Amino acid sequence: QGADGVKWDKAPCRFCGTGCHVRVGVKDDKVVAIQGEQLAEVNKGLLCVKGYHVGGILYGKDRLTQPQLRRNGKLETISWDEAIDVIAKRIYDKPEQFAIYGSGQWTIPEGYAAQKFIKGGLSNNHIDPNARLCMASAVTGYLSTHGVDEPAGCYTDLDECDVLIMWGNNPAEMHPVLFSRVIDRRSKGEKVTLIDIGTRRTRTSEYSDEYLEFRPQTDLAIANGIAHLLIENGTYDKQFVERFCNFRKDTEEASLFGQASTFEEYAELLKPYTPEYVSQLSGVPVDKIRLLGELFGRKDIRITSLWCMGVNQHTRGTNMNRLLHGIHLLSGHFGKPGDAPTSLTGQPSACGTAREVGTLAHALPGGRVVANESHRRDCEEVWNMPAGRINPKPGYHTVKMWEQFCTPTEEGGDISTVWVQVTNPGHTLPHLKKHFTNKAGLKDKFLIVSEVYPTATTKLADLVLPAAMWVEKNGVYGNSERRTQQWFKMVNPPGQARDDCWMTIAVARRLFEMGHPGMKDKDGNFIFSIQDESGAEVPVWEWERYYEVNADKQLFEEYRKLTYLKHKDVAPYDELVKARGLRWPVVKKADGKWHETPFRFMEFSDSYVEKGKQLQFYHSVTKDDKALIWFCPYEPATEEPDEAYPLWLCTGRVLEHWHSGTMTRRVPQLRNAMPHAYVEMHPEDAAAQGLGNGDLAVIETRRGKIELPVWLNGRGRPPKGTVFVPFFDENLLINEITLGDIDPISKEPDYKKCAAVVYKR
C-alpha cells in the first residue's frame, strides 16, 4: 500500500487470450488505477487500449445487482434463496433436459465446478463453452496432429522468428500486445519479415512486408500449394519428416484421426496444387505462392505462423489447422524457438477453462474424454464417485444444444432449461433467429442467465442472476501459450452480485438437500465439500461463508490431480500465487523448485522428452512419438456468392471492443472511440449501389437483413466483392444473418463467409 492509500495487486487482463498481466490499484473498495505489469513476461509492462481501461468495466451504471425472475413477462426482483430454489426444481424435475452453456471467460475453478456438476452430478454431459464458437477447430487440429491439444511453442517464438506469417488474422487489433513484440524488434533494427495472408486489408497489413489477398475459403489451396512446392522443389526436410512424422488423409466421412497414408500418396494427392492452379483458385499471384514455398524451403530462417478466427471459424477449420501444422512439419520449421505454428485464442481462459479443464461436451479434465472408460474412472476416483456415474455419451455441442433448446419439446427439442454463465449467446450465436430468438415463442423452455450487465441474452431470460466479475472474485485463467495465471479478489461486487462458482455450488447443495443422488459421493458426502484447515466442512453454499476459506484453491488443487495423464501438469496453486503465470507442464525438479515448460515436445525445454530424442510427440496418435502430416483437399465454401447474393460477408472484431462489447461499451473512452458497428465496403461496390461514406445500407443474406452505416477507405479495406461487419454492437446484430453451418469435426461455425447483397436503404 502506497502513501496515497492505493493498494496494488496482480491480475491477468480480463479480455483477450494474450493474457497480459496488470497491476490493479484499489482504494476504498474500488479499482482506481491500472498499470501494465513490468514483471510479466507476456507484456513486459505494456497493455493495449482495452487493457488500460479494464478497471472501468466494473463500473457501468447498469450493473445487475439483484436476482430477477420473469413473471407475466416482466423481470421482478427475488431473493437468492428463491432463485436457487427455482433452478434446483427445474433440474430436479428433468435433469436430463438441463444444460449449462459456459465460456472461455469462466475461471478455471468456475468451469471445473460446472463440468463436475453436470458430468459427475447430473450424468448428462450437456455442457459446452462458447469457446466452441472460436477455437474448437484449433483443438481438433492439434489433436489430430500431435495427439494432444494446445500449442508446442509459446510467445517467445515471436521474439525469435525471422518470418511471421499471419493467416487470416489481424493481431495488430486483436492481440495488439503480442503484435507489438514483433514491431518492437523491427524498431530496434532487427529484420523480421511480416506476411499477412488475408481477405481484407487491415492494420496488420499496414505493417506487413507482403499482403497476399485470397478469395475466401481458398486458404486450403494455398497451404496445399506450399506443400506441393516443397516436394516439387525437393526442399522439404526429408530427415525431419522421416524421423518425426507419419502421414494421414481424411476418410470419406470426416473423422478426427482419418486413415493412414504414405509420403508417396501425400505427394500424389498434392500434385494438382501447382502455383498456377492455386493462383487461379485463390487470386494470389503465382510469384507470391512461389515466394511462400521458397520461404518454407529455406533452412537458414525461422518461421512462425499465427492464426485465430479466420482459420478456426471455417467450415473446414479442422482441415485448415491440420494443413498449417503440416507445412511446418514437412519443411522442418518446427521444434526450435521461432519455428512454430500457433493458434491464438480470443478469450482469457479458452485454453485454461474450455480445453484444459474440459468443459466441452465430449471432454473431461486434463485432456480426457467421456467416451473413454479409463478416463471416466480417473475422474470418478478423484471425485470419490461410484464407477459408472459419468455418462459415456458426449453431450450436445453448442449449436446442437441451442437448436434443441429452440425446438419445441413435442418436436424433439429435448433441452428445456439452459443456464448461461459468463457469456452472451443472444448476441454471438450464428443465425440468431434459428438458434436463439425463437425461444421467445416456446412456453416450456426456461433460460437462466448469470450476468454482469443487461445483454441481448438477458432480454429473453426467465431468471437473471447478478454475477461478480474479474477482481471482484478469486480466479485462475489459462492463456494461449499454456500459461496459468492466478489472482485474488480485490474489491466487493455490487449489491447482491455473487461468484458464478458459488452459484453452481449453491444449486448443487440445494439438490443435495432435496435428495438428488448425483450430488452425493460414494460416502454420501456433498460433491463440493470444501474444508477448513482442521478438515471440518465449511458451508460455502451460504454466501456469507463463501470466502471463509479459499474454495478456488481447493477446487484447483482437486483439478490439478487430473492434469498429469496428458502432461498438462499445472503448478500448485501456491506457486501460481507467487508467479505472473507459469506455462505447463510445470515440473518439480531436483533443485526442489517448480519449472515451467516454454517449448513442449522439445528436449531442450520439456523434461518429459526422453534424453537423446531431440523431439518427441509423446502423445502421438500412431504411438511412435511421431506427429501426423495430413492431406486435406480444397473444397468450396458451403455458401458462395451468386447472382442474388453477389458479395462475401465476413464478420469480426475491432480493437476497442471485446467480443459482444458488454464490458467495453460501458467504458466511455472505448465506447466513444468506436460507438457503433458499420459495414466496410470497397468504394466501387458502394458506388454501384449509390452508397457513400456514412450512408445507411441494407445488408441482406438468405437469413434476413439489417441496416448499417457504410465505412469506405477506413480502418479495414475489403477487396471488391467483399464486405465486413464487426459483431460487437448489440443494436446492430450481424449474427441475425450469419451462416449457422459448422465444421463437421470440431462443430465450430463459420462466421467468416457467407453470401450477401448490399443496397441503399
Ligand code: SF4
Ligand atoms: Fe493484453 Fe489482450 Fe488485455 Fe489488450 S486485451 S491488454 S492485448 S490481454
